[in-house]
Each structure stands twice: as structure tokens, then as C-alpha cells.
Amino acid sequence: MKRLVDGYIKFKTEVYEQFKHRFKSLADNQKPHTLFITCSDSRVVPDLILQTDPGELFICRVIGNLVPAYGSAMGGVSSAIEYAVMVLGVEQIVVCGHSDCGAMRAFLHPEKLAPLKAVSAWLEHATMAITMANEHHSHLSGLEFTEALAQENVISQLQHLKTHPCVAASLRGGKLQLHGWYYNIGTGEVLQYNEGGQKFIPLDAQAGGDMASAA
Ligand SMILES: [Zn+2]
Numbered sequence: 517m518k519r520l521v522d523g524y525i526k527f528k529t530e531v532y533e534q535f536k537h538r539f540k541s542l543a544d545n546q547k548p549h550t551l552f553i554t555c556s557d558s559r560v561v562p563d564l565i566l567q568t569d570p571g572e573l574f575i576c577r578v579i580g581n582l583v584p585a586y587g588s589a590m591g592g593v594s595s596a597i598e599y600a601v602m603v604l605g606v607e608q609i610v611v612c613g614h615s616d617c618g619a620m621r622a623f624l625h626p627e628k629l630a631p632l633k634a635v636s637a638w639l640e641h642a643t644m645a646i647t648m649a650n651e652h653h654s655h656l657s658g659l660e661f662t663e664a665l666a667q668e669n670v671i672s673q674l675q676h677l678k679t680h681p682c683v684a685a686s687l688r689g690g691k692l693q694l695h696g697w698y699y700n701i702g703t704g705e706v707l708q709y710n711e712g713g714q715k716f717i718p719l720d721a722q723a724g725g726d727m728a729s730a731a
Pocket residue numbers: 555556557579580581614616617618619
């Protein structure tokens with residue numbers, strides 16, 4: 517607890533003062549440009565990785581960065597998507613997976629999931645990813661398979677996103693872009709899924725290219 521309180525005191529006395537004008541301008545409205553869906557993992561820190569300020573990212577964090585297909589689980593993730601797209605009018609949605617994801621590792625050791633009823637039920641939304649990984653990456657094992665699965669999971673969750681009516685309508689109207697990312701915790705590198713090439717490539721390698729074609 518002391519760690520948290522000390523951090524708050526530092527925020528209040530140093531950081532808030534630095535961003536005071538921005539916080540005041542955000543006091544009664546927000547206009548984030550991006551809905552960022554990522555894992556709850558403590559090592560994935562979007563505002564640090566992307567150097568974004570308060571008010572820029574509307575963040576939805578959930579184990580395994582899973583996006584239930586529309587209608588399969590009308591809860592927090594579906595609500596975040598609907599609100600971000602229909603009310604906040606975000607320009608893009610990023611689904612960001614990461615290395616060493618516990619949710620992905622769980623599939624290699626299903627026996628450990630047995631007592632975790634809620635987690636097991638939630639991971640059902642990664643069924644497409646598991647099927648794709650088994651189909652296309654069965655020659656891999658251990659960490660390599662887990663990484664391939666995490667990336668297939670990002671692609672699968674992008675597919676689920678498209679089943680949400682508000683997302684489909686905004687995509688059709690050219691008002692929204694979808695992107696799939698994979699963050700490597702150890703190296704700090706972010707990869708982006710390139711649908712044309714059907715592979716993940718460094719995000720900064722296509723920074724000047726057509727990001728809209730990524731998904
Ligand atoms: Zn994770």
C-alpha cells in the first residue's frame with residue numbers, strides 16, 4: 517500500500533502540476549482517438565509504450581486481450597467497444613497481444629486451468645486462435661508455439677471485432693481502422709499484423725505506409 521500512496525503523492529505534487537492544463541481541459545470531456553484492447557498483464561503499459569498522454573487512449577484491459585464475438589458475452593468488452601465507437605467516435609481500434617502471456621501459456625497446460633472456472637470459461641473466446649495455431653503452427657513447441665498462438669489470437673480477436681455491428685458499420689463507412697499488434701516485453705518491440713502479407717512486421721517499419729491496410 518505504501519508503494520501506491522507514495523506514487524500518488526508524487527503524482528499530486530509533481531506530475532499533476534506538469535500536466536495541469538491538460539487535466540483541466542479533460543475535466544468534463546474526452547475525445548480519445550484510439551480504443552486500445554490489451555491484456556491485463558502488469559508488464560503491458562500502453563501509455564508508456566506509446567508515449568501517449570491522458571485523454572488519448574480509451575483502454576480496455578482483459579485477460580488474453582480477448583474480444584467475444586458479438587452476442588456471445590454481452591459484458592464489459594462489448595460495452596467498451598460500443599461506447600468507444602458509437603459515443604466517443606474513436607478512429608481506430610488496436611488489439612494488442614504480448615509475449616509470455618499467461619492466458620496463452622495456459623493452453624499448453626490445461627490441467628492448471630481446472631480449478632480456475634471463470635478463467636476457463638473466459639478462454640473459450642480464444643477457441644478460434646487455438647484452432648488456427650494447431651492448424652498452422654503444430655511444428656512449433658514451447659515458447660515458440662506460445663508466441664505463434666498469441667499472434668493468431670490477435671488475428672482471431674480482430675475477426676471477432678468485426679462481428680460487432682457498430683464496428684462493421686463504421687468500417688463500411690470508412691470511419692474506423694482496425695490494427696493487430698504484438699508487444700514483446702523483453703525487447704520492447706511492437707509488431708503489427710499486415711493482412712496483405714499475412715505476417716507481423718515491426719510497427720515502425722510501416723509507420724510511413726498505409727496503416728489502414730493492416731487489417
Ligand atoms: Zn496476457
